[in-house]
Amino acid sequence: MIEVVADATGCTFGVKAKPSGRRNEVLGEYNGAIKVAVAAHPQRGEANDAILDLLAERLRLPRRSLSIVRGRGSPSKRVHAADADALTVRARLNALVAAP
Numbered sequence: 001m002i003e004v005v006a007d008a009t010g011c012t013f014g015v016k017a018k019p020s021g022r023r024n025e026v027l028g029e030y031n032g033a034i035k036v037a038v039a040a041h042p043q044r045g046e047a048n049d050a051i052l053d054l055l056a057e058r059l060r061l062p063r064r065s066l067s068i069v070r071g072r073g074s075p076s077k078r079v080h081a082a083d084a085d086a087l088t089v090r091a092r093l094n095a096l097v098a099a100p
Helices: 043-059 086-098
Strands: 004-007 010-018 025-030 033-037 066-070 076-082
Touching: 004 086, 010 043, 010 086, 025 043, 025 086, 033 043, 033 086, 043 066, 043 076, 043 086
Parallel strands: 010 033
Antiparallel strands: 004 010, 010 076, 025 033, 066 076
């Protein structure tokens, strides 16, 4: 199960990233975080942008509401979803990792 923590402005959750992949996709769950692969390379923040684009699309959230709050240069990241309900985000994340 993906850990989602509510805060005063939305919620945060963990992301395990795999840059330079074959395509942008959700790979499953890894230690309480969502594991994603993106085709973009990590140079100049391209992979981070691709991760946020993928998450916004799959979670049906506005791209502007997502930001990386920890781990911009690391495969392990914390993403903040502004103005998002933690229960809704948790349900959507867990549905993504449960999908075949």
